[in-house]
Amino acid sequence: MSRALQSIGRSAIGWLLPALLLVGWEIASRAGVISANVLPAPSAVGAAFWKLLLSGELLENIRISTLRALSGFAVGGAIGFGLGLANGLSALSRGLTDTTIQMIRNIPHLALIPLVILWFGIDEEAKLFLVALGVFFPIYINTLLGIQGVDPQLVEMGRIYGMSRSQLFVRVILPGALPSIFVGLRYALGIMWLTLIVAETISASSGLGYMAMQAREFLLIDVVVLSILIYALLGKLADTLARYLERLCLQWHPAFQNA
């Protein structure tokens, strides 16, 4: 009982500072220390949230942005994971593709935006392409590193006990690579939102980034701040889900056992 309370207390303490900041911000706005056309009061942002929620505009934009993020993630993540596995398991595949991938990696994917607009216009493909490209590298590299880092002594043990190639993969190699794959996953989720924000801000006719840019044109600063906050919340949500999944899959890991 007191233990449960203690753990609630411990997670609550992290929210103390943000709450204080929020209160301070509201007070400063009302006192006129922060001008409303620099940063609107939290209550004004709250009002904008309520209005957009009622009109359905907000949920629709969140839906569109989330869909874009997830589909780009699925495509880039799947390719990155597949190539990471292939290159981790086969020296031939690695020899064939790794150098090329490492070369492409040196191009910041956001630098491709002008080119991508020329190719796809401002259609969905443009966003999908950019997000997929951004997500691909962290997943690819961490899957590859994870597989290369699997303890060769364990692999040898699996062979001694007569595991087939697929048994060896499922029981030894994949679980061994999983901690590293999760690092890649969480990093990729961050990149996913970042890429989407930039892409939607520059070229879109719907979605959260578009909503923010529209609001900027009409000087609706409360909506601009609201979009930024929602981006932050979505990012946090994705990271929390990934952490939860990580905790679930890596129960065996000493790092997750005392929590």
Place this chain on the structure above:
Amino acid sequence: MTAATITARQSFTETTARATVTAQERKIAFSFRNVTKRFGDKTVLQGVDLDVHDGQFVAVIGKSGCGKSTLLRLLAGLDKPTSGELVHADETKDQKRTRIMFQEPRLLPWARVGANVDVGLTGIAKGVEVRKKSLDILAEVGLADRSEEWPSVLSGGQRQRVALARALVGHPSILALDEPLGALDALTRIEMQQLLERIWLSKKFTAVLVTHDVAEAVALADRVVVIDSGRIALDLPIPVERPRRHASPELAFFERQILDQLYKQKTP
């Protein structure tokens, strides 16, 4: 009668029974015939000849880097001899039935203790039978109630016992042990030696134990083989009744002979 005396009597009768059987049949478990192993131009083993009888407990001793691990890896089929051959009594069956245990337990950190033991039944048993056999063997190494734990919460000695259970669960005919107790503290080590001896007496497999501890070798083995410069320098039977007492004068006599061989002193 105390429990200790009962066990003592049991292993005594078993030992005498075993001695008669070995004397009558003397079936060979495996033979190294003129085996040479080179890595590049470095010769590690040179013309090794070694016959080991079924059910015998052989200890292999030698200075670090003399090729003990190489010998075991050849025995377990993890490496092939450069020349010469390794003959198993029953080629197809025994090659599979050789298990090797290392200084590191090599447990899968992401599998619970029971599931780690299950690995030892890969290709041997399936389904519910696997779990039953695993639990049985875990009980034999004294870890019956730990099968649902993660390996990371066990002590070094317990992990090594899980590794032993995994090696034994498939009933190997040969168990090769590469300094399995080398990383344990002195007390745990003696406990593990007793466990190993007890299990060997009851399961009757052929044991080949590589160790750098001469006292351990003479306490456990029927026969001690000393390797030096890639050759067998000494092949010494230890005809001492079991159960043996650590550091008894009888064992000390054999220990002396082995140490003299290792450090090249003449016995007066």
